[in-house]
Amino acid sequence: MNTGVPLIYFLILAAIMFFAGVYGFLTRRNLITILMSVELILNSVNINFVAYNRYLYPHKLEGFFFSLFVIAVAASEAAVAIAIIINIYRRFTTINVEDVDTMRY
Amino acid sequence: MVTFTYTVWILLIPFLMFILLGLAGHKLKPKLSGLLGTSGLAVITALSYITAYLYFFQTEKIDGAFQKIIAYNATWLQLTDDLHIDIGVLIDPISVMMLIVITTVSFMVHIYSLGYMKGEKGFERYYAFLSLFSFSMLGLVLSTNIFEMYIFWELVGISSYLLIGFYYQKPSAVKASKKAFIVTRFADMGFLIGILILSFNTKTLDFITLTDPAGPAIAQGSGISFMGLSVMTWSMIFVYMGGVGKSAMFPFHIWLPDAMEGPTPVSALIHAATMVVAGVYLVARMFPIYALAAPAALDVVAYVGAFSSLFAAVIACTQTDIKRVLAYSTISQIGYMMLALGVSGYGGHEGLGYMASMFHLFTHAMFKALLFLGAGAIIHAVHSNYMNDMGGLRKYLPITHITFLIACLTISGIPPFSGFFSKDEILAAAFSHNKILFAIEYAVAGITAFYMFRLYFNIFWGEDTRYEHTPHEAPVTMTIPLIVLAIGAAVSGIIPFNKLVTSDSKAFESEIEWGIAVPSVLIGLLGIGIAYIFYGKKSSLPDRLAATFKYTYKWAYNKFYIDEIYLFITKKIIFRYISEPVAWFDRHIVDGTMNAIATVTQAVSFRIRGFQSGQLQKYVYVFISGAILLAVIFIYLWH
Numbered sequence: 243m244n245t246g247v248p249l250i251y252f253l254i255l256a257a258i259m260f261f262a263g264v265y266g267f268l269t270r271r272n273l274i275t276i277l278m279s280v281e282l283i284l285n286s287v288n289i290n291f292v293a294y295n296r297y298l299y300p301h302k303l304e305g306f307f308f309s310l311f312v313i314a315v316a317a318s319e320a321a322v323a324i325a326i327i328i329n330i331y332r333r334f335t336t337i338n339v340e341d342v343d344t345m346r347y
Numbered sequence: 348m349v350t351f352t353y354t355v356w357i358l359l360i361p362f363l364m365f366i367l368l369g370l371a372g373h374k375l376k377p378k379l380s381g382l383l384g385t386s387g388l389a390v391i392t393a394l395s396y397i398t399a400y401l402y403f404f405q406t407e408k409i410d411g412a413f414q415k416i417i418a419y420n421a422t423w424l425q426l427t428d429d430l431h432i433d434i435g436v437l438i439d440p441i442s443v444m445m446l447i448v449i450t451t452v453s454f455m456v457h458i459y460s461l462g463y464m465k466g467e468k469g470f471e472r473y474y475a476f477l478s479l480f481s482f483s484m485l486g487l488v489l490s491t492n493i494f495e496m497y498i499f500w501e502l503v504g505i506s507s508y509l510l511i512g513f514y515y516q517k518p519s520a521v522k523a524s525k526k527a528f529i530v531t532r533f534a535d536m537g538f539l540i541g542i543l544i545l546s547f548n549t550k551t552l553d554f555i556t557l558t559d560p561a562g563p564a565i566a567q568g569s570g571i572s573f574m575g576l577s578v579m580t581w582s583m584i585f586v587y588m589g590g591v592g593k594s595a596m597f598p599f600h601i602w603l604p605d606a607m608e609g610p611t612p613v614s615a616l617i618h619a620a621t622m623v624v625a626g627v628y629l630v631a632r633m634f635p636i637y638a639l640a641a642p643a644a645l646d647v648v649a650y651v652g653a654f655s656s657l658f659a660a661v662i663a664c665t666q667t668d669i670k671r672v673l674a675y676s677t678i679s680q681i682g683y684m685m686l687a688l689g690v691s692g693y694g695g696h697e698g699l700g701y702m703a704s705m706f707h708l709f710t711h712a713m714f715k716a717l718l719f720l721g722a723g724a725i726i727h728a729v730h731s732n733y734m735n736d737m738g739g740l741r742k743y744l745p746i747t748h749i750t751f752l753i754a755c756l757t758i759s760g761i762p763p764f765s766g767f768f769s770k771d772e773i774l775a776a777a778f779s780h781n782k783i784l785f786a787i788e789y790a791v792a793g794i795t796a797f798y799m800f801r802l803y804f805n806i807f808w809g810e811d812t813r814y815e816h817t818p819h820e821a822p823v824t825m826t827i828p829l830i831v832l833a834i835g836a837a838v839s840g841i842i843p844f845n846k847l848v849t850s851d852s853k854a855f856e857s858e859i860e861w862g863i864a865v866p867s868v869l870i871g872l873l874g875i876g877i878a879y880i881f882y883g884k885k886s887s888l889p890d891r892l893a894a895t896f897k898y899t900y901k902w903a904y905n906k907f908y909i910d911e912i913y914l915f916i917t918k919k920i921i922f923r924y925i926s927e928p929v930a931w932f933d934r935h936i937v938d939g940t941m942n943a944i945a946t947v948t949q950a951v952s953f954r955i956r957g958f959q960s961g962q963l964q965k966y967v968y969v970f971i972s973g974a975i976l977l978a979v980i981f982i983y984l985w986h
Contacts, residue, residue, distance in 0.1 A: 264971060268964055339963050346961025 252293035259286035273327045273337040277320065284316045351418035351438050354398055357391045357446065358436070358489065361482035365475050372471030381464075384474035385457040388481065392450040395443075402443045403847055412852040415439040415555050417491055429550050435491035437554060440848040441631055441705060445488035448712045451835065452620040453481045455828035459720055460612045462824035463727060473513060473610070480506035484621050488628060492552040493542055493586075496629070500538070500589065503622050504531050510617060511609040523605035530602040534592020541585030548578050558635040560693065560851075565640045576643055583637055583644035587630065587651075594626025594681050597655040601910055603678060607670040611726060614670060615719030619677050620712040627684045627708055634701060634850055638693035649689020653787045656682025658907070660794040664801065665904040668732045669722050672802050673715070676758070679791060680711050686788060687773040690780035691850065698850030699857060700780070703772030706844040710765040713839055714757040717832040721751040724825055725806060728818035734802065738809040743818040746826045748807050750833040755803045757836045759796035759871040762864075765840030771864045778863055792867050796874025804882035 263282030270276055288309040295305025331337050364387040372380045406414065420435035457477060464473055483502030490496035505528075512524030546552050549563075556562055565579070574581075590596075595603035606618050617623070630637060630648055637645040659678035666672045684704045691700025724747045729737055741748040757766035770792065777785040820826065846854040881889045893900045902908070 268968055268971075342963070343961030345959075347956040347959045 249293060249297045252289060256286040256289040256293070259283075259289070271338050271340055273330065273339055276339060277323050277327070280323075281316060281320070284312055288312050351398060351401070351416055351436070353394065354418045354436050354438060354489070357394050357398070357450075358482060358486055360387050360391050361478045361485065363387075365478040365482060368471055368475035368478060372475055375471060377470035378461075380471035380474050381457075381461050384478055385454070385461065387478065388450065388454045388457045391481075391485075392454045395446040395450040398438070399443050399447050402438060403440075411854065413440050413847075414852075417555075420491060423495075430546060430552065432494045432552060433492050434495055436489045437491040438489075440852055441628065442488045444705060444709060444848050445628060446485065448709055449481065449484050449488065449621050452616055452712055452716045452832075453477070453484075455716065455720070455832055456612045456616040459615075459723070459825050459828040460610075462822040463612055463723055464610060465822075467610075469513070473510075476506055476509045476513070477613075477616070480510065480617060480622075484625075487625060490554070492554055493545070493557070493633075494552045496632070497535075497538065497542060500593065500625065501535065503617075503625065504528060504535070504593070507531075507606070507617050507622055510613040511606045513610055513613065514608070517608070520608040523602075523608040527602040527606050530599055531592045534599050535589050537585045537587075537592075538589025541582045541587075541589065544578060544582035544585065548582070554632060558633065560635050560639055565636060577641065579636060580641040580643045583633065583641040584647055586633065587626075587644060587648055590626030590629045591651060592626075593629075594623050594685070595678050596626065596651050596682065596685060597658055598909070600655060600659065600678050601913060604671050604674045604906070607668070607674050611670065611719060611723030614674075615716045615723065618674065619715040619719050623677060623681060624684065624708050624712070627681060627688065627704060630685070630688050631701065631705060634688065634691075635693060637688075638691065638850070645689055645691075647689075649686050649781070649784060652682045652685025652687075652689055653784045654682070655679070656686065656791050657787050657794075660791045660798065661903050662906050663798040664794065665900060667734055669725070669734055669737075669802060669806065670719075670732055672798060673718055673722060676718075676795065676798065677715055679795060680707070680715065680758070683770070683773055683788065683791070684708055684711070686784060687776055690777050690784060694851040695853070695855050696857065698855070699772060700776035701850035702844050702848060702855075702857070703769060703776050705848045706842075707769035707773055709842070709844070710757065710769045710836065710839050713832055714754045714764075714766060714836040717750060717754040717829065717836050718758070720825070720829055720832065721747050721754060724821040724829065725751075727821055727825070734805040737806045739807070740818060741807040744807075744820050746820060746829060750829040751807070752803065753833045753837055755799045758799050759875060760792055760867055761871055761875075762868060763840065764837050766836075767864070767868065768840035768859070771859055771867060772857070774863050774867055775860045789867065789870060793870040793874040796871040797878050800875045800878035801882050804878055808883055 259282055263279045263286060266279030266282065267276055270279065291305040291309045291312070295302065299305070327337055330342055334342055336342075364384055368375075368380050368384060375383070402413070402416075406416075408414070416438040418436040418438050420433050422431050423434045424432040426432065457474075460473065460477070464470055467473065480503060483499050483506055486499035487496055487503060490499060508524050508528040511527055512520050514520045542552070545557075549557060551557060557565075559565070592599040603618060603623065607614055609618070637648065656679045659675040659682065663672050663675035663679065666675065684707050687700040687704035687707060689700070691698055691704070693701075724744065725737065725740065726732060728740070728744055728747075731737070753764065757764040760767045760770040774785060774788055774792070777788050821829075845857045849855060881892075905911075
């Protein structure tokens, strides 16, 4: 059943993607790039779901469905986030996250 | 047998008129709202006279006594199984008599105000308040139980407050209205305590049960004693305290002279004829209890009344504001009524004082309302309250002059005017009961005649003061009430009160006692004579007399410094030694604790507010660090 690629490879890939996403989220200042980092984090989780499902419970499908749900949610989340970003741009004429600090003390 | 269910409308019409004029009055033309209020009063005046006719002449008596009829009754508040507060209408001799007094005077005042208040700002507000007052005063006299009476008692207090403060832009009027309200409210506290003691011991609030001479209430309450007096005596003294406040008896009289800040027709209606006699009415209503179960309380009534009448009469001799003279005269005359109740017994000829008191209440309402309305006409013509600004007015104000003279003769007890009859009955009752009280009242009769004619001569005779513009007679809306009330004051002495309004509702025989009537007329004439010598022509006698008795005169002129004593007690003692420490405690301890909590919270927040930087990525950084930390703890350190 196993075709040669061990589970650990998938997990390493997912971990790399996850931390790349976190790194991007923390260091990038552009809101669009931050949104892309969030997508990376979500997709790393999808890979984990699919990989665990395939290797641990090959006769079941919950993991696949879960990742499908995550994709759907991510799509709508992206739409909402971009709408927010557009509004921020209209108000502040910038999408630099450091300049959007109206909610400070 | 007549049922008096329609009497409910006597209460409802002025109440509805108050709501109508109060809510929609500013949309109506002032004249229309005045006419509406007056016509409402006309209807209930007619209803009251019909009620009086039906009650006194058409209703069957049982055992020769007028029956107490409950025309309407509804339970309003059920406190326990047997103690409940009702709202109802009670028809009996004194309430029917009061109906006549209130509606007559109120109707006259309504008509009079059409002329007197013409063009005033807030005309419709004035009529709304008058309707409210009429409603509450009628409710007071028609109450079936003491608690309902207490409710209406407070309502007349508030309407009096509103009307005294009618010129609310005048600081002195605002001050006077507050003073009236606070002083009477303080006295009403005693009234409430009295009601509570009474209802606790007798388990009823109902007047008919309470005042039934053979009933259980009187027997129950008088048995228990506290500090040497029966519990019934205590409760009656406390109830009387409310009456003292409302009727402006010593020591709660201080509000009444100041209440003259209100419009003059209001003074005539509330502070002379109706509201201030509520205290007398209260004692008369509870009279069987006073007479049979609490004679000590009845003595208190008599002595307070006698002292107030003498005290106020002396002050009245020195005042120069004509309305204040009339105010002190009112206190003095109400003192008479209180005294008459105080020297009365229960039943038959013993109850002469009771009958005399009610009789005097009736005649006093007529002539004192007349005096006030006359004073209003004079003030209207001269634009001043002070008698120094007046003199020789008889040529300019002929109708006012004649009616005022009738009123002065009536209050001085000169026959054949009504005051002679009622005053004679009071003096006769006092004479048979207590010679000292009789002597006081006899002297007061002379003083009364003196100060009333001092007023009369100063206003209408004496030198013709140069007026800026010639005074003119009041309009017809003002003179008609004067004439009607003058007729009332002159002839109401023939009403046979001994057949109609008596302590046990049974008729008894009484005749004018010439042995007392002749000397009392003589002392009245003496007072008038002295007043004529002093003030009839220009004379330096009064000034010289005032100079001789400098200190007495000064004391009386300053109203025996009672107001100052009150101010001293409140400001120097209560405010300084009680209120100020309490205020300090409130400001420094209570407020201080709250302020300290707020200050500490603010200081702490100031230190830690840097966390809230508004930088999204810093938040995420902290969040992820936390998550990693927790992961490390759970995976490697938690076993």
